[in-house]
Amino acid sequence: MTAPPKPQRATIPHGADEAMPLTAHAAFPGRVGISPEEFAEATGTGRTLVYLALQRNEIPHKRIGRRIVIPLSALDRWFGEGDLGMA
Numbered sequence: 001m002t003a004p005p006k007p008q009r010a011t012i013p014h015g016a017d018e019a020m021p022l023t024a025h026a027a028f029p030g031r032v033g034i035s036p037e038e039f040a041e042a043t044g045t046g047r048t049l050v051y052l053a054l055q056r057n058e059i060p061h062k063r064i065g066r067r068i069v070i071p072l073s074a075l076d077r078w079f080g081e082g083d084l085g086m087a
Contacts, residue, residue, distance in 0.1 A: 024075035033062070033069035043078055 027042065028034060034042070039059070040050040053059045060074045 024072035024079075028072060031072065033071050034075065036061075036068055036070065039070050039075060042075055 024034075024042070025031075028038075036050045036054060037047055039045075040047045043050075050059065054061055054068060054070075059070055059078075061068050061070045063069075
């Protein structure tokens, strides 16, 4: 089993001096959710901080058995609204 590809912090050229960031769905094509580790990498935060925020229900998530899945909409919201209380 191979590991899923790492998210890319890519941008789409938008103008001469600016770039429009990709959405989470574009960064993770064909997926509806990501792991806490992928969320931490995509947001530039640490795993510990993400797990603490999950425990405090500051990041929407679902548990599937022992696995935690964070919907891609939560990643888009994190970038759109700020830090979801993870100061």
